[in-house]
Amino acid sequence: MADNTGTAAPTTEVLVIGGGYAGVMAANRLTQRDDVSVTLINTRPDFVDRIRLHQLVGGSHDAVVDYGRMLAARVRLVVDTVTRIDAPVRSLTLASGSTLGYDHLIYAVGSGSALPDVPGAADFAYPIATLEEAERLRPVVAAAPASAPVTVVGAGPTGIETAAELAEEGRAVTLVCGGELGPYLHPRGRRSVADRLASLGVTVLDGPGTHVTAVTADSVRLADGREVPSRVTIWSAGFGVPDLARRSGLSTDELGRLRTDETLTSVDDVRIVATGDAAAPSDLPYRMSCQAAVQLGPQAAETVLRRIAGEQPRAAEVAFVSQCISLGRRAGIFQTASKDDIARPYYFAGRPGAKIKEFICRGIVWQLRFEARRPGAVAWWMKDGKRAAAVRAAAQPPVAEAESQGNRSAAVR
Known part of the structure; x- marks a missing residue:
């Protein structure tokens, strides 16, 4: 980009760490401005449709x-x-030994086991x-015989989907739920699952x-003393996030999620914005999900773009509509939810549930590709x-603590 004198205008360097749903959405959204150079750093050369x-x-x-199908042409990919x-x-600092400088950074490292x-369990x-x-x-x-016992530990969406997928193969x-089956689900949806x-x-x-x-x-041993035979044990109980932010001070x-305000800006540094599973806005993080990531990703980019333009960033707006779970290739459940992420009594199950889930899975990839073609x-x-x-309530000290502070203040006076 050049000004009227023919001199190249300054370019703002924005780095995005992590190429999942939120990171790709953020990187593509950033290409709205011609004077922004966008680099996506990811550990793999391909996008993982998690x-x-x-x-x-x-x-x-x-x-x-x-990634050639997912990223805008102006996004540079560094593996x-x-x-x-x-x-x-x-x-x-990168594992290869090289370093990259930035003007703004989007932290989208996602989550893992x-x-x-x-x-x-580790062994x-x-x-x-x-x-x-x-x-x-x-x-x-x-490699396991078809009759060999397989145990899936954890009854969230990943555990349920994995169990159903393998059972459908015979x-x-x-x-093993470790508590309730599908704890997010409404009781009616849970019965259907x-x-x-x-x-x-x-x-x-x-x-x-x-x-x-x-x-x-x-085998897998349970707290009540039962021992479940298991040739293959699959662990889907719980998710964590990389410790990069913590290790970086x-x-x-x-x-381990990066603490931010409601604009997704780090509480430590206005040049760092977090998004997706690794963000904890107002210490009230959203449900770890693709549904939240595809909403947070572009809004993290908008926070950066507004700062570049000298404008005040806006609070992110995220709402939920459902939780979708595959139950093999021929069935599924679309559990409806309120915007504040509470399961409602209504759901679609069976073949309609499977079709909705597949439509959503394909639609998410399409959405990322659409953002690459038409950012913003x-x-x-x-x-x-x-x-x-909820944010205001979380910011208030507990009643007991507030009363204690008041009493100490009175004693000082």
Whole structure:
């Protein structure tokens, strides 16, 4: 870009760490301005369609898309791993040994498997939260005899989807819930999921006493004393986030998510904006989900773009409509939700649920590609009307603490 004198106008360097749903949306949105140079740093050369990882394990999808189809032409892709953020000098150190400087940084490192604090789990259980984990698990499942017992630990969406996918192949699957089956679901939706799993032959162990206390090479032990035979144990209980922000001296919540205000700006540095699973706005993070990521990604970019333009960033607006769960290739559930992310009594199940889920999965990839072609075309967001009140309430000290502070003040006077 040049001014009237023929001199190149200054370019603003924006780096995006992480090429998942939020990172890709953010990178593509940033290309609205010709004077912004956008670099996406990701550990893999391909986009991981993470909501299909259970299909990779089951053999019905490879769960990857070429970044050439996902990123705007002006986004530079660097395949490397960021090992440190040096905020005072605005620089990143990469695993390859090189460094990259920035004017603004978008932190979109996503989430992965939480390290299980259960004896034997690290040695004998297979996590499934990342592409590499799913690719490692796939041949293990394929090599096991069809009658070999498979145990899935964790009854959130990933656990349910994985159990159903493998049971539909004819596997003998036990789903260990560690509590309630599908804890997010409305009781009516939960019953529908339980019925479908039963029809697939999945043994569901839920309720008190189903927390895993140990994993061995051929079994899973539960808190109530039961021992479940298991040739292959799949671990889907819980997610964590990379510790990059914490290691770099930035403020994080207990899980390691970068603490931000409602504009997604780091509480430590206005040049750093977080998005997706690794962001904790107002210490009230959104549900870790693709649904939140595709809304937060472009809004993180808008925060950066407004700062470049000298404008005041706006608070992010995110609202939810559902939770979608595949139940094999021929069934699913579309659990409706209120905008503030509470499950409602209404849902679509069976074949209609499967079709809606597949439509959404394809639609998300289309949405990312659309943003690459027409950055900024989507300029409005659904809004959770209860968010502002929740943020205000969270900012108030507990009553007991406030009274104690008041008493101390009175004593001083």
